Each structure stands twice: as C-alpha cells, then as structure tokens.
Amino acid sequence: MKIKKHDIIKKEDFLWEIPQTFRPQMLVPARVIASETLLDAIMEDRSLVQLVNVASLPGIIGASLVMPDVHEGYGFPIGGVAATLYPHGAISPGGIGYDINCGVRLLTSQQNAEDIKSKLEELSKEMYAQIPSGMGKGGQIILTPKEIDEVLTKGAEWAVDHGYADNQDLAYMESNGRLENADPAFVSEMAKKRGSDQLGAIGSGNHFVEVDYVEEIYDPIAAEAYGLSKGQVVVLIHTGSRGLGHQVATDYIRKIMAAMPNYGIKVPDRELACVPFNSQEGENYYKAMCSAANFAWCNREIISWEVRNAWKNVFGTDIAPLKLMYDVAHNIAKIETHQVDGEKLKVLVHRKGATRAFGPGFEDLPKEYISVGQPVIIPGSMGTCSYILAGTNRSEEISFGSCCHGAGRKLSRTAAKKQVNAPVLKEELREMGIYVQAGSFKGIAEEAPVAYKDVDEVVETIQNSGIAKKVAKLRPMAVVKG
Amino acid sequence: MKFQYFPHTADIRMKVEGCCFKELFVAGVLGMANILKEDICEPEDSFDIKSNIEIQATDQTCLLIDFLSEVLSHSYSEKSIFCKVIFLKLTATDIKADIYGKTTIGFDEEIKAVTYHEAEVVNSGGNTWETFIIFDI
Numbered sequence: 001m002k003i004k005k006h007d008i009i010k011k012e013d014f015l016w017e018i019p020q021t022f023r024p025q026m027l028v029p030a031r032v033i034a035s036e037t038l039l040d041a042i043m044e045d046r047s048l049v050q051l052v053n054v055a056s057l058p059g060i061i062g063a064s065l066v067m068p069d070v071h072e073g074y075g076f077p078i079g080g081v082a083a084t085l086y087p088h089g090a091i092s093p094g095g096i097g098y099d100i101n102c103g104v105r106l107l108t109s110q111q112n113a114e115d116i117k118s119k120l121e122e123l124s125k126e127m128y129a130q131i132p133s134g135m136g137k138g139g140q141i142i143l144t145p146k147e148i149d150e151v152l153t154k155g156a157e158w159a160v161d162h163g164y165a166d167n168q169d170l171a172y173m174e175s176n177g178r179l180e181n182a183d184p185a186f187v188s189e190m191a192k193k194r195g196s197d198q199l200g201a202i203g204s205g206n207h208f209v210e211v212d213y214v215e216e217i218y219d220p221i222a223a224e225a226y227g228l229s230k231g232q233v234v235v236l237i238h239t240g241s242r243g244l245g246h247q248v249a250t251d252y253i254r255k256i257m258a259a260m261p262n263y264g265i266k267v268p269d270r271e272l273a274c275v276p277f278n279s280q281e282g283e284n285y286y287k288a289m290c291s292a293a294n295f296a297w298c299n300r301e302i303i304s305w306e307v308r309n310a311w312k313n314v315f316g317t318d319i320a321p322l323k324l325m326y327d328v329a330h331n332i333a334k335i336e337t338h339q340v341d342g343e344k345l346k347v348l349v350h351r352k353g354a355t356r357a358f359g360p361g362f363e364d365l366p367k368e369y370i371s372v373g374q375p376v377i378i379p380g381s382m383g384t385c386s387y388i389l390a391g392t393n394r395s396e397e398i399s400f401g402s403c404c405h406g407a408g409r410k411l412s413r414t415a416a417k418k419q420v421n422a423p424v425l426k427e428e429l430r431e432m433g434i435y436v437q438a439g440s441f442k443g444i445a446e447e448a449p450v451a452y453k454d455v456d457e458v459v460e461t462i463q464n465s466g467i468a469k470k471v472a473k474l475r476p477m478a479v480v481k482g
Numbered sequence: 483m484k485f486q487y488f489p490h491t492a493d494i495r496m497k498v499e500g501c502c503f504k505e506l507f508v509a510g511v512l513g514m515a516n517i518l519k520e521d522i523c524e525p526e527d528s529f530d531i532k533s534n535i536e537i538q539a540t541d542q543t544c545l546l547i548d549f550l551s552e553v554l555s556h557s558y559s560e561k562s563i564f565c566k567v568i569f570l571k572l573t574a575t576d577i578k579a580d581i582y583g584k585t586t587i588g589f590d591e592e593i594k595a596v597t598y599h600e601a602e603v604v605n606s607g608g609n610t611w612e613t614f615i616i617f618d619i
Binding site (some may be wrong): 045071072073074075078097098099190193194203204205243246247249250253254257258269270271273409410411412413414415439440442482 | 492
C-alpha cells in the first residue's frame, strides 16, 4: 500500500486527513498535524501507512493521529496518538512502545549562564561521573526483590521515602509520578531482574542529561508561572524504564498476540497486537505497564538526585537547590475523559512518542500552572535548541490533549554514522560552547543534529496548529550521553 | 548462513538467511550478538556461560522472534553475549536449546527489543530460509 498526496485532504491549515474510505478496514480517519513541508518529508518513509493501520484498531474513536515529528516505527509510527473507547476498546502494547514511560523532565536553577560558564567543563565531567550511562550499564542502587516491588508500586514516591528527593517534587510530575493501577505481581521475574540494578542510569540511544540556558521567552506569563527567566540555567533529563520496561513490553506483546484469536481480532502488523482493555490479558498488561511507568518515574527522580549531587560538588551547598519544573511521559497509555463528536467519553489514550498537553483549567496540575496550562517539554537533538511549551484547550479538541515529543528522526543510524565525523562534531560543538561527555564517538554520530528534523520547524507547526504554544527556547551548554 | 544489516529510520533492519531452518536461528543469534558487540563471536571457541531456552510459539516466525527475544533477555540479565546454540529440539513451533556466551562489561549498542514487524520466515527455495528482523534501538 502506498499513500500518495492526492489521498490526503487538507482539513485546515496544519491538519491533514486520510479519509476513512481510503481502506475498508479503517474505523476512523487518519490525521496528520504538519506543515505542508513537513508532510512532504513524512511521506518519504512508511509513517502514514502505519498510521492508516492504527485506524483499524478495535474500538478506536475520533481519528488515529500523528504529530509533525513522526517517523516510521514498527507497527505504530513514532509520534502517534490513538484513543480507544474504555473499557471495551483495544489496548495495544505496541501503541505505547518498548520503552514504557520514556519521558523528559526539566530542573530549574537560580543561576544564569554567565554564572556557570567558567565551571561548565568541570560540571559536565562531574555529571558524567555521577550519572551512570551507556549500553547495558547499571546504576549505583541494587534493589532487593522486595524493594523492586515497592518501586513498581510507588514510583517516584519510593525515591522520596528513601531520601533521594524532597516530597515537593511529586506535585510537579504527570500523575504525581505514580500510576495507581500498578501491580508488580504482573511483572515477570526476568523484567524485575533486568531492572534491579538500573535505577539512576540513563542508558544509551537518544537518552541524555543536558545543561541548557533559557535563550528566549515567548510567553512571559506562562514562563513566570513555570519559574523560567531569560538566561537561567536549567537541566533536561530524557530516559525511561530501561530493561525492565523493555521486558514488560516483550512479555506482553507475545501474550497478547497469542490471545488475539480468542477475541476474533486480526491486525495488519503483528506489532499492533491488541486485546480488549477489559479482557484478562488487557487488564494484566495495563497493571504491568503502570508498574513499568512507575519504575521510569522513580528512575528520573534518582537521576535528578545524581544531577543535584553533581551540582553541589561543583557549586557548593550555598546555592539554591535545583527545582523540578515538570516531568512528562511520552510513551504511555492513560485512561482519560475527552470530548468526542460532542460527547464526553472515557477513553484509553495511547501516546507513542507523543506528550500529554492539557490546557488551562486542568485541576491535576500544580496550582501555579492551572491558569496557563500543562508544561510540555520538547527536547531537540544534541547541539540544537529545545523548547518549553504550554498545553492548550485546542489540543483536547483535535489531538486527545496531545502534542509532539521531540524533533523526530529523519536519518537512519547507519546513514548518520556515514555522514558524521564524530570527533570533528564534538570539537565543533565545543567551539559553539557545548561540552559533550559521551561513552562513545559512535553514540555522538548516531545522535548528531543532522540525523533529526529541524526542531524549530516542528515546534512552529505545533504553535500554528494551536495544540500547544511556545513558552521558552533552551540552548544547550553541556550534554551527557550514553 | 549469513546476516546483513539495512538502514531503518530509527532502528536496525537485519536480513538473516540459513541453509536450513536450524541455521536461520544460528544466523539470528550471531547477527544480534554482532550488534551488541562487534565481532565478539570470533573466535567462538571459548565460552564462560551457558543457559537453556525452551519456547513454544504459534508459527515459525513467532518462534524465531521469541527465541531471539529470550536470548536478548539472557544477555542483559546475565551481562553476557551469546554466540553458540546447541539444539535439543526444533520444530516449526517448538524449540529447546542450550545457548553459550561470553560475559561482557557493557555493549556497543543497546537493543530494546526484537520486534515482529516485517518478520516473515519463508523458505526461499531448496532448503534455504530467510526473514527480515527489525531491532528496536
């Protein structure tokens, strides 16, 4: 199946639709949020074919959606949103991804870029020393079987209970860093074994910890609410549930694929394997997914502790501690209420490479954020800008309260390695004032800016589509990678 | 028996071929080991860890993917890379095997998962078997 430009209808500026009539199996239309330039780029890989496949998920409602940072995945595209009717609609582990609750958080300092410039190299080295990173590497904490069950149940709260974080961090996290439906009994021993030494480690791939400064403020009112000001130094952390989450997804895709015939479900790609949410297999997976999501929140909390330690070691204990601005997931499924065709419905929103972006008035936000909307954190690629956005009510009208999650890959890792001379890139970044600490030159080449779409264009498209608005732009100063 | 890598936007696409069904599984194990740590399986004469895998699947494609997923899980949980397979049983839907590997500190690449996407084990003529496999990186 090939999707051509004439198969796509322009619904409105920055919103495109492949109608339900395009293929008989589609239960809803497939929609793309993109500028025309980005749409043309998106059509170069198989993202839209995958989007059309998602539109045939049992119980899907509204539309299957992709964001401007979308790229081809396996089964579901990366950068997609699919909402199914709760509780009879499908739950699909592939719609969440292998790295359950991969996400980002932002810590804010009370220092300015100029204040830390002279100590930046020392800071980047100290962060690299404090934060375990790299392929298959574990962290500083080894969890007993009892402790890992506690982490899976309590999420970030476990880190608070054990002195790694202050209680106030919890208020600044999506779902307060804990999903109540978690049940460690549904997580395999293999998954627990893989996670037992991985708390506090960022892993590899596109995961990183980055020191940035606020280069530009677009929305002074939202920026003030979020505690952001021009020139301020902040820290971005991007990682997920590590091997524990990967194993949970692997275990349940296998179980759910085997169970599909019992429910008469056939899918065009095995990675779309799904069952009704309220089936035994669906409920078991959801409990396991919530557990892995809790592990990821605890992981980002422990990494924040490591960053805070590095900060103290370099700047001393007299400076104000780093404050958590917000923590958002971008690989997760959540039970939420949304307006669909004029009716308020309870739905299961799958976000795979997409960020929740609720607008003003959402009461579960910290009170100082309620009037401006939920913070949305959009990391760029290594060496390029990142953005802080604010969710809008428009996102609830067209994208189930969701927005993009990053710049979006455009080059394969192989192509990036062929095009990029990593030692030269590291030196060029250094000349731009960016210190890179990485486990390997290969990792630097694979994550080079040239491998990603233009984050400025992606964010501009989001702003123009109205599903989130720009609050601040961040410029990198130091990057720690696996 | 051979493996070959092809580009994929974010992940790794690998084609594996075997001169018999058994060799397809060996090619998968070696191709995956080579992603985790280049050339670790050469020479393959000394191993310091052995594990056992027993899997049943609905078809031969799922059997291969589930088998490689299991090998990958052992790699991470035992901090080892597996290079050798001794088959105790192999049918289109059942496998029982001993796998032999080398302990390692860290990997060149972290594979999140062996996916079913694009995988389709087929007999491509004679006794030759092949499939594509996408690894989530």
